[in-house]
Amino acid sequence: MAVRVFMYAQDNRGLGHVRRCAIVAEALLRRRPDAAVLLATKSPWAPTIAAGERFDVLKLPEHLARGTLSGDERRAESSALHRLRRVLLREAVTHFRPDLILIDNEPLGFRGEMLEALDAAPAGCRFAFGMRDVVDDPERTVEQWANQGVPDALRERFDRIVIYGHPDLFDTLGVYGVPAPVRAKAAYGGYVCARRDDLDAGRFRAELGLDGRPLVLVTGGGGEDALALLVATIEAHALVRSPARLLLVTGPFMRPEDRARVVALAAPAGHVVRDQADVVAAMAASQAVATMGGYNTLAEAMMLGRRPVVVPRATHKREQLMRAEAFAARGLVHCLPPTKVTPALLAAALEDEIERPTAVEAHDYLDVDGERAAALLLETLA
The missing domain is CATH 3.40.50.2000 (Glycogen Phosphorylase B;)
Structure with missing residues (x-):
């Protein structure tokens, strides 16, 4: 029936x-x-x-x-x-x-x-x-x-x-x-x-023209409140010793004026800015990931065995912070408190992942x- x-x-x-x-x-x-x-x-x-x-x-x-x-x-x-x-x-x-x-x-x-x-x-x-x-x-x-x-x-x-x-x-x-x-x-x-059997990290990196440079994915989900994370990561990049390149995914719901600011800040260093992207493919191709504490991104990171640097949403809503702290307690993410994060702290966390990437085992979850x-x-x- x-x-x-x-x-x-x-x-x-x-x-x-x-x-x-x-x-x-x-x-x-x-x-x-x-x-x-x-x-x-x-x-x-x-x-x-x-x-x-x-x-x-x-x-x-x-x-x-x-x-x-x-x-x-x-x-x-x-x-x-x-x-x-x-x-x-x-x-x-x-x-x-x-x-x-x-x-x-x-x-x-x-x-x-x-x-x-x-x-x-x-x-x-x-x-x-x-x-x-x-x-x-x-x-x-x-x-x-x-x-x-x-x-x-x-x-x-x-x-x-x-x-x-x-x-x-x-x-x-x-x-x-x-x-x-x-x-x-x-x-x-x-x-x-969602399972992904079509990931080709080499092809993704080639399409970005990285020429062997490390890739850092920066994503804030839908993007409505992702401006602070993207700006902070651009500022942190200037302090990273590695010649990494940023892929900044603004999300489909970021305000046009906020996206314009991200583009202007990213341009001098040649970073890539996209409204939307295949985030799972980008994560698989990257050496480090900076994100907020959204459900889907952290689940996808676990699926790929990646440990992202997480800067949770800094509002009265505590969902992302609570999730990030719970994941950090199991070593699944590197959580930076949103009210205390500085470019130097964010740069150190990203550089640590680029130089000493941490693989996590989380499929049971x-x-x-x-x-x-x-x-x-x-x-x-x-």
């Missing part, structure tokens, strides 16, 4: 949740060729996903005229679009009639926008929550979830919780105080990443190609 899976991924200016959902969707389709997957998300990147003819994307609206609106007008538009997304999600579930609904990262959707969709699910539909290893600051997360009614929903509505992480690296259930009745539904699947997550999800339909 054909299986229909409805996925919801909350991504605005990032790539992580949608990329993870796409990997899991492909795994589900490999295991169940009769399945069909519909992914609903605001991410502008999602429509580019090529996961086969039994996969499609419902692009949810985010902002239509933000740049031309006043503060009150923006708030009114945001409220109107939120109501529209609730209707779209409800109608999609009503007519798609899924056997399984998988919600990523926010159990009830952004500001509860999946609640009506859950109520509209057909009889017998199973609900699953895909939980990232680190959500955010534990106290803040527990308080927010309590205010949103998440604990009751996880206990009463959801059949399965798949944690995209490994308890030996980060004890997600313990850190967030998940109660026993909910823990019974939870299972760790591992850090989701991984869920390559999302196979474990897919198996755990399909168990809910048995």
Whole structure:
């Protein structure tokens, strides 16, 4: 009997949740060729996903005229679009009639926008929550979830919780105080990443014209808040004794004025600046990696056996810092505290990796190609 899976991924200016959902969707389709997957998300990147003819994307609206609106007008538009997304999600579930609904990262959707969709699910539909290893600051997360009614929903509505992480690296259930009745539904699947059998480091380096020079990859995920890392690495490069060249990946969501600044700073030293790049291929071809603490980049680094230099996001959100510290405790990353990093500290860390590269063994922590997550999800339909 054909299986229909409805996925919801909350991504605005990032790539992580949608990329993870796409990997899991492909795994589900490999295991169940009769399945069909519909992914609903605001991410502008999602429509580019090529996961086969039994996969499609419902692009949810985010902002239509933000740049031309006043503060009150923006708030009114945001409220109107939120109501529209609730209707779209409800109608999609009503007519798609899924056997399984998988919600990523926010159990009830952004500001509860999946609640009506859950109520509209057909009889017998199973609900699953895909939980990232680190959500955010534990106290803040527990308080927010309590205010949103998440604990009751996880206990009463959801059949399965798949944690995209490994308890030996980060004890997600313990850190967030998940109660026993909910823990019974939870299972760790591992850090989701996509296998790559097509990597050719030599060809990648030749395309950049490195002529034997070491390559340092600098990437900040989607790029919306990556400017500080890229600028700091350019400044640090001047202190590195090695004749390394930087590949600076700004990301698709970096503001044009920020990208222009990166290009101007990078030009004198001949560094390469790209909006987007095959980050996994670049990582495989590089001698050192500087990045923030995003989920996907660190999972990909583990897959390649690389130890990146990590400068986590320096905001009120602690997710990246918490992940980087947990990985550093296992020797998987070189973590530099974002509030204390200097060009000299960053240069020393990069030079250490260039001259004495550290290979890490981390495959036990991984869920390559999302196979474990897919198996755990399909168990809910048995």
